[in-house]
Amino acid sequence: MAELAWAYPVGVLRVRIDALGAFFLVWSLPMTLVGSIYAVGYMRPFFWSTRHLGVHYALLNLTALAFILVYTADHALIFLLGWEAAALAAWLLVIWNYTDQKVRFAGFNYLVSTHIGLIFLVAAFMILYAHVGAWDLSRFGQWLRSNAGSERNLVFLLLVTSFGLKSAFFPFHSWLPRAHAAAPAHVSALMSGVIHKAGLYALVRFIFLIGKPDEWMGWFLIGFSLLSAVVGALYTVGQRDLKRMLGYSSTENVGIAGIGLGVGCLGLAWGSASLAAVGFAGGLLHVLNHAFFKCQLFYAAGAVYQTTHTVNMERLGGLSRLMPWTALCFLVGGIAISAMPPLNGFASEFMIYSGLFTDAPIGAGAKVALCFTAAVLAFVGAVSALSITRAFGVAFLGRPRDASVAVPVEVSGWMLWPMGIHTVGVVVLGVMPVLGFRLVQGSVSLALGPSAPSASAVLQPIGQALTWIGLVSGALVLAIQAMLWLRTRAASALDAHHVTWACGYGAPNGRMQYTGSSFSTDFSSRFHAVILTLRRQRAPVGYFPTDGYLVTDCVDAVERRLFSVISHGDASASALSARLREDDPRVAFAAVLIGIVLIAGLLVMASGPLQ
The missing domain is CATH 1.20.1070 (Rhopdopsin 7-helix transmembrane proteins)
Incomplete structure (x- = not known):
């Protein structure tokens, strides 16, 4: 100090x-x-x-x-x-x-x-x-x-x-x-x-300063965070811009971390040291894991922008052949952000799930609420996997969609090395999650307080489970590498090469591929109340049309309604000012009188009852 x-x-x-x-x-x-x-x-x-x-x-x-x-x-x-x-x-x-x-x-x-x-x-x-x-x-x-x-x-x-x-x-x-x-x-x-x-x-920090929070604080954090996770995940599905999609996924992932922190608050409120330790450990570990894979994904998106001058995935395609290292880093980060093994996102969400399926002696209603939270969290993970599959498939696979986009090349080592460092971190924290687990134990000890059992003793069962997860994840990584090696050997042994069958059509082009909007339109339509979509279109004309198009954009409902309120408020104020005569002294006198009365009333309430 x-x-x-x-x-x-x-x-x-x-x-x-x-x-x-x-x-x-x-x-x-x-x-x-x-x-x-x-x-x-x-x-x-x-x-x-x-x-x-x-x-x-x-x-x-x-x-x-x-x-x-x-x-x-x-x-x-x-x-x-x-x-x-x-x-x-x-x-x-x-x-x-x-x-x-x-x-x-x-x-x-x-x-x-x-x-x-x-x-x-x-x-x-x-x-x-x-x-x-x-x-x-x-x-x-x-x-x-x-x-x-x-x-x-x-x-x-x-x-x-x-x-x-x-x-x-x-x-x-x-x-x-x-x-x-x-x-x-x-x-x-x-x-x-x-x-x-x-x-x-x-x-x-302030949860730790509170010491023993009220039970409603934990439920409030869980509900607040769960709403963030769900809405953030839904908005990732309809984005055309890679960086906007990753921005919405940040709202999703801070919500996931907040769920863990809310579980920790409930553990403190209920006097359950094990539940508090698991909740805070899971939330803090997800903060660490999210920092690794989110930086990695943004670096990959930046590499795409520098070489193509766009991050509009509807204009991209086929980048994996020309930018293989960037594509690999984006794919690894995408698997991690979807909380799938063997990468680090799975380990932290596993700990949060462990807190939600707690065996602490709590009421039936609380257990039902926590199980419902776990079910919604599983839905969030599925939506995240859908959005990252859409982004990677449209931008990195297939063929180029827009001939006006610059032909991409792999970026310099100044940009590849940071992506590689984060990729290694994502894999290491997934294969050896106990490393990140040990980093958070000191913080969990602060939450439990000096009189409670040590965090290492309380978290020992979770640590053992993470050790087994690490072993399984390591075996899975080795199995994936073995399958890739066998595939490479098998491909090199083949002498004949053929183009992909195009259903009898001999001249396919980039416009015949799935777009990002068409990939997710069925899912987005089921949540149209949340995922607002704007359509801009021109119907084709003639037997051989060239000027027809259909463009859909996913807009933020909160931002759109906020701007609508501001616009209506501005219009109302303009209408009110038009009705009032600015040169009328009675208007100014009335406004001053109302202000004096309001200020006097506030002063009386602040001073307490009159003696």
Whole structure:
């Protein structure tokens, strides 16, 4: 711990590192370094331009410094300083290509959203400071543990709202896909895999400060997170843009991690150390795993964009033959994000499922609710597998769909090596999940408290299960490699080569393939209330039409309805102002009088009953 005395009302500034902060720092800082290496290859077109890349790398370093402040702060003002520094640095990184109006709008959307979250966070800190009289987070924790009531509930809701905006939980997610689509690929990777994790860290930190949360807090987190996971997964199915699809999957995966954290809260509320340990361990392990495979997928999407100048999967196709390493990295990351063995996404979700199918002595209603959550989580995994199959199949398999797209080539080693590092991490954490499991044990011990059994003892059954999962995953990896080797040998032994049978048609072209929209239209139509689809079409004319087209776009229902409300509000305000005469002094007098009455009423209520 380090301390620095400051003048009133700041007090003593304290920073310290514990197991939870160390867990987030041990992978977030190296991943930022890897992203900076990737940026060397991705930003190469700007090396000979008038843009100064030193500013870009300075912002990446500022982001790393902000992580250190947030993850080590024991003082609310230091925490807010790191929180705001990370937000501003991320905003400036997002709008790197600021000459594009869509990029500026995406950056503005992100900036407004993150500062709305800051308002909720400051409000919670002001309530805590009013009761504690100090800015120390440890003092905040003392008050939260000793005062259960409406004010603590209000603080909890304010904090969840703030951290939900930071991590892009539904319905606070609308800024996320726009920002990811606009930002450079390494910025999108670091935002999704690293920067947004500060919101989950802060959520876990304050759950630990509460000590024993109320039962409703755990159920609220599970419901809030489950909704995020379901809606985020559904929106991935209809996207045309690879980076927007990956952005929505971030909302899905923070929801999955939040389910684990909610299970941990229930374990603390029910006094079940094993359930709390499994829940928090599963949630934190999924945070780590998501950082690995999401950065990997964004790096692969960035490689596609650099060489083809588009991430519209409806214009792509056949990339696996010309970009084999990028295709392999995207495929591995896609299998991991779908939570399928033998990769790391399966291990963390297995732990969350273990918490949902708990044998703790709880009521029948609670067990039914947890089993329902597990069933919905399985549905989310299936939808994720569908969306990643669609993305990989349309973009990397088949034949090119648009002749105007540049012929792709494999990217440079500056971009391949970061993808390879994350690919190795995804495989290693899948084959040896006990490595990630050991990283989270110290954080779980903080949740259980000093008087509870050690995390290693409580988690021993899960650790043994993960060991067996690792052995099976390793065997599966070896079996896949053996099958690929046998296939290569068998293909090399064949002398005759034939084209694929095209149902008797001798001149197939790229337009005869499945598009991404046609691949998922049957599924999307079943959830049309959530997956809003816009159609733009022109009917073909004549015997040999050339100008007909049909284009479908999946739009965000929350964002669309928000803009609709703003538009209607603006129209209503304009209509009201048109009815009122601006030169009528009675209007101004009435407005001032109403304002005075409202302020007086608020002052009377704040001062309490009159004596």
